Amino acid sequence: MQKTGSDDGAPARRRRSARPTVQDVALLADVSPMTVSRVLSGGKNVRPQVRERVERAVAELGYHRNENARSLRPGHRSGLIGVVITNIANPYYADMQQGIEEVATAHSRRILVGNSREDVGLEQQLVADFMGRRVEGLIVVPADPASSGHLSAESLSGTPVVLASRAVDDLDVDTVLIDDVGGAFKATTVLLKEGHRRIAFLGNRNSLFTGRRRYQGFRQAHEAYGVEVVPELLRTGQQDVGSAEKAMLELLALADPPTAVFSANNRNTVGAIRAIESVRRRSRDADGAAAKEIRLFGFDSFEFADLSPVPLSIVAHDPRDLGRRVAGLLFERIDGTAEGRPPRHIELPVSLDQ
Incomplete structure (x- = not known):
């Protein structure tokens, strides 16, 4: 049987690619691609130690399952933007979402919206789900200013992300705040x-x-x-x-x-x-x-x-304008017009209605 690891004892690892594949995970975990698929689909006929190796490889490579693979032809974009908010019951975020949709529609894109309920774990899951659907970019109202690993460029495989309303410690990306x-x-x-x-x-x-x-x-x-x-x-x-x-x-x-x-x-x-x-x-x-x-x-x-x-x-202040500004920055990254620019931090003014 052909070994997936190297004969000289070096670990069978690849440098993380822009879009890690099932084959990359299989190579790192020293299993077949079919075994990787069984683990990711929740199959029970996998030994615990094998499942653990696959899950560890998935985490190390930053692999996101491609839910749209069957519907996307090579070279085509998904046409989707992922939006993570913290409280779907707050009308503020409905207004912000409308601003995002205005800009997304003008760019012939649709948005997927997820509600994190101020839960970092749920936010991480939503981001992973969106990445699995091959979104072209992410807009996130982060739940925790100290949690940034899942939003890093490495974890997102280069997919652009813009933060709305809140910043995250140690994450230098395009951000739009309120004063x-x-x-x-x-x-x-x-x-x-x-x-x-x-x-x-x-x-x-x-x-x-x-x-x-x-x-x-x-x-x-x-x-x-x-x-x-x-x-x-x-x-x-x-x-x-x-x-x-x-x-x-x-x-x-x-x-x-x-x-x-x-x-x-x-x-x-x-x-x-x-x-x-x-x-x-x-x-x-x-x-x-x-x-x-x-x-x-x-x-x-x-x-x-x-x-x-x-x-x-x-x-x-106008949450719809916040949405438009955030989406505008995102599409500049997606379309390449902001390529090479350092992250931009914008703070929108407020007014007092007395």
């Missing part, structure tokens, strides 16, 4: 100038890129104004409306509740409005008196924000 720090700073400064000294912060986990940056702007405004941040008024980790409402109810139940709230995203803002209105209604029902007004300043707009029953200002 998170500046927007939070300006909004909090407005509240401080209005005389508020007990300002609550309602936001995402500080481990998230945007959550950390928006809290940074909140704190910097206090420092610039010579006012201490009140620790008992800080609530982070709310990823949806329900958890934000609960956090806001906790703040309102304090012996000395906040007079103003800075909300770091639209899901937290909606939760805050629900909580404030709930307490206000109960107060009216109990003694006929209106509850004390609480000033609210939220980052990111949302539908019907102008009809809020709570005094509300917004740090506004």
Whole structure:
């Protein structure tokens, strides 16, 4: 039987190609291509030690199964762009997706959308699935700023990727951000100038890129104004409306509740409005008196924000424009017009709607 390894004891390995194949995996794992296919398709008639060798070879080579191989003729592109978002329930990402689709359609491409739910493991799986479908490029809202291996040029075999809304540590690729720090700073400064000294912060986990940056702007405004941040008024980790409402109810139940709230995203803002209105209604029902007004300043707009029953200002920007800008950078990489250019980092401005 012909050996797949070399006779002199050197490992039977190839340099990673731009698109590793089943044959590459088979050579490295010292098995037949048919065995590789059985492992990848979940076949059970494979010895555990053989399966382990194949899986190790797949990981080392960065092999992605080609789901489109039967439908693509040689030399033809898939016509697909992969988009990974973190929260499909947030209308913000629906608007961003529309911006991406506008540009993709203009380039005769379609998009595949996956929801990572802020889970890095799921994000890695989605990226692998998209790569298996031979997407021409990826747009990712990353779940974790410290997790970059699956988005590296080596792991993606040269497929271009652009990050939207968040950056990733140690990953220097085209990135489009929002002025998170500046927007939070300006909004909090407005509240401080209005005389508020007990300002609550309602936001995402500080481990998230945007959550950390928006809290940074909140704190910097206090420092610039010579006012201490009140620790008992800080609530982070709310990823949806329900958890934000609960956090806001906790703040309102304090012996000395906040007079103003800075909300770091639209899901937290909606939760805050629900909580404030709930307490206000109960107060009216109990003694006929209106509850004390609480000033609210939220980052990111949302539908019907102008009809809020709570005094509300917004740090506004256009998520559809964010989508267009991200997609524009991606297609410059795909079409080769940005070839040789260093990664571009763009920070889009915000405005205050008061």
